[in-house]
Amino acid sequence: xxxxxxxxxxxxxxxxxxxxxxxxxxxxxxxxxxxxxxxxxxxxxxxxxxxxxxxxxxxxxxxxxxxxxxxxxxxxxxxxxxxxxxxxxxxxxxxxxxxxxxxxxxxxxxxxxxxxxxxxxxxxxxxxxxxxxxxxxxxxxxxxxxxxxxxxxxxxxxxxxxxxxxxxxxxxxxxxxxxxxxxxxxxxxxxxxxxxxxxxxxxxxxxxxxxxxxxxxxxxxxxxxxxxxxxxxxxxxxxxxxxxxxxxxxxxxxxxxxxxxxxxxxxxxxxxxxxxxxxxxxxxxxxxxxxxxxxxxxxxxxxxxxxxxxx
Ligand SMILES: Cc1cc2nc3c(=O)[nH]c(=O)nc-3n(C[C@H](O)[C@H](O)[C@H](O)COP(=O)(O)OP(=O)(O)OC[C@H]3O[C@@H](n4cnc5c(N)ncnc54)[C@H](O)[C@@H]3O)c2cc1C
Numbered sequence: 001x002x003x004x005x006x007x008x009x010x011x012x013x014x015x016x017x018x019x020x021x022x023x024x025x026x027x028x029x030x031x032x033x034x035x036x037x038x039x040x041x042x043x044x045x046x047x048x049x050x051x052x053x054x055x056x057x058x059x060x061x062x063x064x065x066x067x068x069x070x071x072x073x074x075x076x077x078x079x080x081x082x083x084x085x086x087x088x089x090x091x092x093x094x095x096x097x098x099x100x101x102x103x104x105x106x107x108x109x110x111x112x113x114x115x116x117x118x119x120x121x122x123x124x125x126x127x128x129x130x131x132x133x134x135x136x137x138x139x140x141x142x143x144x145x146x147x148x149x150x151x152x153x154x155x156x157x158x159x160x161x162x163x164x165x166x167x168x169x170x171x172x173x174x175x176x177x178x179x180x181x182x183x184x185x186x187x188x189x190x191x192x193x194x195x196x197x198x199x200x201x202x203x204x205x206x207x208x209x210x211x212x213x214x215x216x217x218x219x220x221x222x223x224x225x226x227x228x229x230x231x232x233x234x235x236x237x238x239x240x241x242x243x244x245x246x247x248x249x250x251x252x253x254x255x256x257x258x259x260x261x262x263x264x265x266x267x268x269x270x271x272x273x274x275x276x277x278x279x280x281x282x283x284x285x286x287x288x289x290x291x292x293x294x295x296x297x298x299x300x301x302x303x304x305x306x307x308x309x310x311x
Contacts, residue, residue, distance in 0.1 A: 006036070006039070007029055007040055007043065009027050009028065009066065010028055010029075011024065011026060011027070011028065012025040012028040012067065014058075015028075015058045015063075017053035017058060018052070018054045018208065018209055019056070019057055019207055019208065019267050019271075019273075020207040021271045021272060021276070022272075023058045023059050023061050023063070023273065024058075025048075025063055025065075026062065026063070026064050027044070027065070027066040027067065028066070028067045028068075028069070029043075029069075030068070030069050030070075030071050031069070031071070032070075032073055032074060033073040034074075037171070040066060040068050041144065042148065047066040048066070048067050048302060049067075049068055049069075049090075049171055049172075050068065050069045051117060051118035051120050051122075051124075052093065052094075052117050052118045054116040054117055054121065054210060055210060055298065056209060056302065057273050057276055057277070057300070057301045058301075058302045059274075059302060059305065061303070061305070062304070063303070070091025070120065071091055073089060074090060074091040074174070075090075075091035075092045076088075076092070077089065077097060079106070081104040081105060082181065084179045084180055084181050085139075086101065086176070086179060087175075088119050088175060088177065090118060090120030090173050090174055091118055091119070091120065092119045093118060093119075094115060094119055094127075097109065098112060098191070101179055102187045102188050104184070105181060105183060105184035105187060106182065107180045108136070108137045108177070109137065109177075109179065110188075110190045111131035111132030111136075111194060112134060113131075113191045114199070115127050115128070115210075120172040123165060123167065123172055123175060124165055124167050124168055125164075125165070126161065126162070130197070133160075135160035135165070137178060138158070138160075138176075139155055139175075139176040139177060140152055140153060140175065141153045141167070141172055141175045142172070142174045143171060144171050145169075145170060146169065146171075150173075162214065163214050163298055202264060203260040203261060206258065208264045208267070209265075209299045210264065211239070211298050212238070212263055212265050212297065212299050213263055214295075214297075214298045215236060215238050216236065216238060217234065218233065218234055218293065219232060219293075222236075224244060224291075225241075228240055238263045238287075238295055239263035239264075241290075241293060245286050245290045247283055247286060248262050250282065251279070252278045252282070253271060253275045254268040254269065255275040265280070277301070280297065283295070
């Protein structure tokens, strides 16, 4: 273990992700406050932030950059149940925050029930779905840039969109959210409804990174999808395209397209990151051949090799 100015850096054989597979990190550190994060940034300005690992595939060869995980002060929250305001660290666990805000009778975050994430990862991905997106509750974000500058971004200056935020190059440290005081029982009931929808529509018990692809907006009509409103300009579920291309159950070794939800790729013991990428390449090629639609990956791939660096 290397210790630089009280920052303990160790090696991680496997970066923990929801896929449950993939490579490690040559250098890993837990950062608990702004000082430790600054020291990490000085040690490696190209560092990567690990959230909950729920949208992440790490290449089998691992990564060479410093990987940091936020805990302590960087994962704390302060909730004002009367005003409905929340100040929360980027390392906080989103499902735990949801439970706490629901318990305190604040409405809003229950719409994100069942999404595994850190708050930072949820903001970067603008996590959400059928019931809402995290951007709806954001007032401002606090971040540091790669050269160590701390700054604040107001909601209006953030380019939130469908599963994007334009924030990937920054390191988010905390955010301010505005929720609505409400009846705790009513909010809890809505959370239960959201959770039960997720349980019936997604393979929650299997190892995956959620949706592999973003839902594409069609550039042309697709005749085979007219029953599902497959007209130019409409956003259609990527899972529908994968399903209609006959790819449910398609497998590469121990990775397969889920039978429950075709946009989920699920892994079994023995799977490798290379298997996931190979399955992605097959699915992308076959959906392109069948429907003329190029799927865009939602899952973030960390790799030390080629094809444009993803953080
Ligand atoms: C079973 C399951 C269901 C899912 N359902 C949904 C769903 O309904 N809707 C949805 O949107 N997503 C869903 N997902 C995907 C995932 O939950 C989200 O993308 C989530 O936002 C990922 O957050 P994370 O903290 O795990 O990020 P990670 O996977 O750890 O990281 C993702 C990216 O965010 C970056 N990042 C993380 N924290 C920070 C930070 N503080 N500063 C800068 N960059 C950071 C990472 O470096 C990486 O590039 C699901 C995943 C699973 C496994």
